[in-house]
Amino acid sequence: MIDKTTFLNTGLKQSTLNEDLYPIIKDICDNVKHLGDEALRSYNQTFDQVETTQLEIDISTLQDAYHRLDEDLRQALHQSHERISAYQQSIKQSEQQGSSECYEMYHPLESVGVYVPGGKASYPSTVLMTVTLAKVAGVEHIYVVTPPQQQGIPDIVLAACYIAGVDRIFQVGGAQSIAALAYGTETIPKVDKVVGPGNQYVAYAKKYLFGQVGIDQIAGPSEIALIIDETADLDAIVYDVFAQAEHDELARTFVISENYACLQQLEHKIQQTLSTIERQPIVEASLSNHHFLIHASSFTEACDLMNTIAPEHASIQTATPRDYLNHVRYVGALFLGHYSPEVIGDYVAGPSHVLPTNQTARFTNGLSVNDFLTRHSVIDLTQDTFSEIEGTARQLAHVEQLFNHEHSIKIRTTKEHYNNDKN
Known part of the structure; x- marks a missing residue:
């Protein structure tokens, strides 16, 4: 257990990308840019030990994979998809907002690439939490890239692609897949934006290629911060x-808790349960180096700590969790109460689980349907409005010594006066 001051001085360190990877990522991206599919097949063999003569998976296999799934699993995918779709539709920006003379219009991106992690585990939820959003936005071309696997891409991932409406899917992973989507190859089309979580290679490739292609975020390790009190179910918190x-x-x-004894009890339960769980080596390694129990002196201090951590996931499990709504501001997603565990947000609540990490919630937000829309302003002034404001524009143009700017306005006012006199 540590207090706020100790935590801020020693515990809150941003997880940074490994700078040693930079030249490796640059070489991978440059090779894909110049060699295209040849580089992708070579990297599949080198990094994933899979020979892929065909980088693209036939779209017809998606439906076949869907029908091979157990009926209960199909229904689970459908319920998740339906909830995500309904929620994203409810928050989609309207086509026109503003006044009659100045307003914004929204348009879907034309093409999007989605990275779906693979390897040790399968992530159909990532498919649903990304592709569904793009589909609701109206993106015309949606492509998925995912690392090749020796036994083939799992049916559950292919089925999720089928339900969400993926147009094409490619078995390519890592930094090389991000480069392929950014530059385009003989097989993989160039896209406007790349989204989806991945490892450091994927994150660094996004950083390197940003500007060549749009990205959602540069993700760091996953994280959660909880505020609890004596009313919290500590057995549930352990598994959170x-x-x-x-x-x-x-x-x-x-x-975080104002109740020191509560933190002590939680730590005891964590140690008591740790040896009995699955994936124990991974959990133990994480807890040994990146787990913090923080004693807060007050409600305000607890909220300040949460806002400073700015975690990907924030969970409030206290007697009155809604009291924190106007005080906890900088989080990727906020989960209130015992029946809103973060895990529900990973799969089926509705908002996307692609969220900002590493304190970036202080200036950015989680992925939503609106990240697949572009917007532009429209200026459509009447003559009366122009006459009302043109003097200000001329003065500002003059003081900035942009004299052609000034004349662009002046010529209109001169002709306006001439036409009025003529009439």
């Missing part, structure tokens, strides 16, 4: 911590 820690050894967990 474990659920986050099992993502990988770098996952970060923070628990």
Whole structure:
């Protein structure tokens, strides 16, 4: 257990990308840019030990995979998809907002690439939490890239692609897949934006290629911060911590409470339960290096700590969790109460689970349907409005010594006066 001051001085360190990877990522991206599919097949063999003569998976296999699934699993995918779709539709920006003379219009991106992690685990939820959003936005071309696997891409991932409406899917992973989507190859089309979580190679490739292609975020390790009190179900909190820690050894967990005894009891339960769980080595490694129990002196201090951590996931499990709504501001997603565990948000609540990490929630937000829309302003002034404001524009143009700007306005006012005199 530590207090706020100790935590801020020693515990709150941003997880940074490994700078040693930079030249490796640059070489991978440059090779894909110049060699295209040849580089992708070579990297599949080198990094994933899979020979892929065909990088694209036939779209017809998606439906076949869907029908091979157990009926209960199909229904679970459908319920998740339906809830995500309904929620995203409810928050989609309207086509026109503003006044009659100045307003904004929204348009879907034309093409999007979605990265779906693979390898040690399968993530159909990532498909649903990304592709569904793009579909609701109206994106015309939606492509998925995912690492090749020796036994083939799992049916559950292909079925999720089928339900969500993926147009094409490619078995390519890592930094090379991000480069392929950014530059385009003989097989993989160039896209406007790349989204989806991945490892450091994926994150660094996004950083390197940003500007060549749009990105959602540069993700760090997954994280959760909880505020609890004596009313919290500590047995449930233990598994909330474990659920986050099992993502990988770098996952970060923070628990804040004004009740010191509550934190002590939680730590005892964590140690008591740790040896009995699955994925225990990963969880133990995460907890050993990236787990913090923080004693707050007051409600305000607890909220300040949460806002400073700015976690990917924030969970409030106290007697009155809604009291925190106007005080906890900088989080990727906020989960209130015993029946809103973070894990529900991973799969079926509705908002996307692609969220900002590493304190970036202080200036950005989680993925939503609106991230697949572009917007532009429209200026459509009447003559009366122009006459009312043109003098200000001329003065500002003059003081900035942009004299052609000034004349662009002046010529209109001169002709206006001439036409009025003529009439």
